[in-house]
Amino acid sequence: MTEVTLAVVGGGLRGLTYARHAHATGAGRVVAVAEPDPRRRAAFAAEFGVRAESAFPGWKELAAADRLADAVVIATQDQLHTDPAVALADLGYHILLEKPMAPNEREAARIAEAARRNGIMLAVCHVLRYTPYTRAVRDLLDSGRIGRLISAQHLEPVGWWHQAHSFVRGHWRREDTSAPMLLAKACHDIDWLVHLFGRPPARVSSFGSLSHFRAEDRPASAADRCVDCPLEPSCPYSAPRLYLGCLGDPSSEFWPLSAVTPGRTREAVLEALRVGPYGRCVYACDNDVVDHQEVVMEFDDGATCSFTMSAFTPMEDRRTRLFGTHGYVDGDGRTLRVVDFRTGEEELVDTTAWGASEEASSAGAGAAEGSAGASAADGHGGGDEGLVDAFLAAVASGDPSPLRSDAFESLMTHRVVWAAEQARRTGSVVTFRPHA
Ligand SMILES: NC(=O)c1ccc[n+]([C@@H]2O[C@H](COP(=O)([O-])OP(=O)(O)OC[C@H]3O[C@@H](n4cnc5c(N)ncnc54)[C@H](O)[C@@H]3O)[C@@H](O)[C@H]2O)c1
Numbered sequence: 001m002t003e004v005t006l007a008v009v010g011g012g013l014r015g016l017t018y019a020r021h022a023h024a025t026g027a028g029r030v031v032a033v034a035e036p037d038p039r040r041r042a043a044f045a046a047e048f049g050v051r052a053e054s055a056f057p058g059w060k061e062l063a064a065a066d067r068l069a070d071a072v073v074i075a076t077q078d079q080l081h082t083d084p085a086v087a088l089a090d091l092g093y094h095i096l097l098e099k100p101m102a103p104n105e106r107e108a109a110r111i112a113e114a115a116r117r118n119g120i121m122l123a124v125c126h127v128l129r130y131t132p133y134t135r136a137v138r139d140l141l142d143s144g145r146i147g148r149l150i151s152a153q154h155l156e157p158v159g160w161w162h163q164a165h166s167f168v169r170g171h172w173r174r175e176d177t178s179a180p181m182l183l184a185k186a187c188h189d190i191d192w193l194v195h196l197f198g199r200p201p202a203r204v205s206s207f208g209s210l211s212h213f214r215a216e217d218r219p220a221s222a223a224d225r226c227v228d229c230p231l232e233p234s235c236p237y238s239a240p241r242l243y244l245g246c247l248g249d250p251s252s253e254f255w256p257l258s259a260v261t262p263g264r265t266r267e268a269v270l271e272a273l274r275v276g277p278y279g280r281c282v283y284a285c286d287n288d289v290v291d292h293q294e295v296v297m298e299f300d301d302g303a304t305c306s307f308t309m310s311a312f313t314p315m316e317d318r319r320t321r322l323f324g325t326h327g328y329v330d331g332d333g334r335t336l337r338v339v340d341f342r343t344g345e346e347e348l349v350d351t352t353a354w355g356a357s358e359e360a361s362s363a364g365a366g367a368a369e370g371s372a373g374a375s376a377a378d379g380h381g382g383g384d385e386g387l388v389d390a391f392l393a394a395v396a397s398g399d400p401s402p403l404r405s406d407a408f409e410s411l412m413t414h415r416v417v418w419a420a421e422q423a424r425r426t427g428s429v430v431t432f433r434p435h436a
Helices: 013-025 038-048 059-064 082-090 105-118 132-142 160-168 187-197 239-244 250-260 266-275 351-363 383-397 407-426
Strands: 004-009 028-034 071-074 094-097 122-124 149-157 203-209 292-298 304-310 319-324 327-331 335-340 346-350
Touching: 004 013, 004 059, 004 082, 004 383, 013 028, 013 038, 013 071, 013 250, 013 383, 028 038, 028 059, 059 082, 071 082, 071 383, 082 094, 082 105, 094 383, 105 122, 105 407, 122 383, 122 407, 132 187, 132 319, 132 327, 132 335, 132 351, 149 187, 160 239, 160 250, 187 304, 187 407, 203 407, 239 250, 239 266, 250 266, 292 407, 335 351, 346 351
Parallel strands: 004 028, 004 071, 071 094, 094 122, 149 304
Antiparallel strands: 149 319, 203 292, 292 304, 319 327, 327 335, 335 346
């Protein structure tokens, strides 16, 4: 297959993840990077052999050069997607764009419009659409095995320490600097549920709040930082326990530890916790995003779906139950338990075995690692690899069919998220119109 050349905007955790997989399969080659952090930029350029003149301090400098690659990966932080996406679409790059597309509907619509105007392929990184597990669930529904889908129950178990890392102490803790948590975290789940039902909901409601990680919940003797806190050993959200525990494990050192410090020693971690944001008491941060939220959706035929996102869980694969007229499915992100109402028989489908080869061949390149775990460090159950393989296959062939959604489909599922947020804030049921 033709090798696709790539520019990467944002040489952070996600940019690296996609670049590494593209190189590993040989389907893509990074030829340019835009990254303001000099250390990250130099390391990125060295790892992928990017020439000095193609290593830029930011996306604007990259956009000022001629088009340097077939496609660009945009993996900057949430509020810095729109301007690079529009500018680079105007230069004719195909785009792999991190989610969320943008913090609001107006900007996301600008991005989709730029993709249409320039006739480029733009895939939003909804990695869950690309897992072998998702393929298996979709096939089950499409085959009619459980009849008509009447309702669904879906859980996103964020995980107590993941909530503390990303949504209390980390980048995604505030709506004004990132996005509401439903957009930052669960736009994946809403996108996935719309994908399963095959259409957007007709009506949406939602409830949720920040109930725990607040000053009111702070124990009287807690210190502002874990390293000074007498309660640290017994606190579930101890930063030293979490981050010192990453040392020695390459996967945990990549994520979550590299968001905290580039150091890989006990001293470097403790120093980051003494001075940096990740050492703060979870009850003394400037966070405002929710720690639990429900979304209830009703579809045009009366089918319903309830979705729960919660911090107060282990960090695990999502759980889903599907209730059909002729059968029932209970999925844990890897295995599906299928009960057939016609026979009463049960089948266990192990999608880690089921999917890997089929996913790889449907994506056209590489091998989706169906056994990978749920987290970003683990590649989202094969979704990261599946997405990159599909995107590179689409760009190489000029045929978008390996992509499981285009810019307008992603815009539509983001709009469901904004409808749910509107419902939560106003305490109302919002009628969803698929077109703005
Ligand atoms: N698809 C997924 O499952 C998934 C998982 C995690 C994060 N994300 C999303 O990926 C995005 C990136 O997250 P991350 O964890 O890699 O963040 P990160 O902070 O590690 O990386 C972002 C990088 O962008 C760089 N940057 C800042 N300004 C820039 C500019 N002007 N030009 C070029 N680069 C610039 C930063 O220096 C940083 O290195 C976010 O939008 C996040 O929500 C998606």
